[in-house]
Amino acid sequence: MIEGGSEMYRVDDTMTRIAQNAGAHSARVFTTPTGLFIGIDGPATVQIAPVSQRGIDMEKVAGVNNLSRQFAAGQLTLSQLHQALETLDAHTPFFPVWLQIIAAGLCSTTLMVIFAQTYDWFDMPLAAIVGALGFAAYYKVSSLTKLQFISELVGAFVVGLTAWLGVRLGVGRDINNIIIGAVMPLVPGVAITNSIRDMLAGHLLSGMARGMEAILSACAIGVGIAIIFRFF
Incomplete structure (x- = not known):
């Protein structure tokens, strides 16, 4: 979403909602234009992901939002959501x-x-x-x-x-x-x-x-x- 030009509060909200819908109700998210940080209580689990490029791609932002809603509605499992996000990142539709x-x-x-x-x-x-x-x-x-x-x-x-x-x-x-x-x-x-x-x-x-x-x-x-x- 950051690579597609989304606002940070939207990225923060989407990550938090995905974590909560997956059962991690105490997830803590910190987002910057160059990296993402998320931690989960219980077992000491922290994941960091860098953001290497940024641009404007509203198709990608809308796709992530759509997948997040499908996951919240129970239409996708966590593994299916992960696979769908990787597919979207690699094959985002774009104009020639x-x-x-x-x-x-x-x-x-x-x-x-x-x-x-x-x-x-x-x-x-x-x-x-x-x-x-x-x-x-x-x-x-x-x-x-x-x-x-x-x-x-x-x-x-x-x-x-x-x-x-x-x-x-x-x-x-x-x-x-x-x-x-x-x-x-x-x-x-x-x-x-x-x-x-x-x-x-x-x-x-x-x-x-x-x-x-x-x-x-x-x-x-x-x-x-x-x-x-x-x-x-």
Whole structure:
């Protein structure tokens, strides 16, 4: 669930409910963005699990929630739940990359209209192309490195560079509107929202950690765009 971008209080609640439904009514859970800890009274039993990667995958979060409810309703045994969770982790359904790139282009166009507060019909096609190329670069670099900030910086740089080239070639007119829309698929909006929700739920450590991660991501995106405005 953490790898899929879930809130910490939801992860905490799901782990606690699974433990209680399995008969461990005194389970104690501690969750962080990088690791999970759970202890059970009686025999000295503690289990630690690291979280090596994090992203946004609501399909995985919804799948875990569904399996947890099935286990609570007695439709699955503990061993069946464990097997189902491993299967979900290995075979989570996802949209193909080409469809994600097209979706990023469409989002760039619509978000440009929202933030620019005008129907800039001339710049819409270029905003879609720039947003799609930026997301494609981000996705490619993400598959080559585990440093999320590097992939976001490269994606933002591609957005700024292609927008600048498009305006210079006469394909677009307002580079500001184009960049504002095209960069939005890279913005860590879910991370910022979850950070605030975690802090409101009392998970101050996780909330501040995720908030700092979101700020660093925003800085990486800003640096990628700033390079274009500085040298071009």
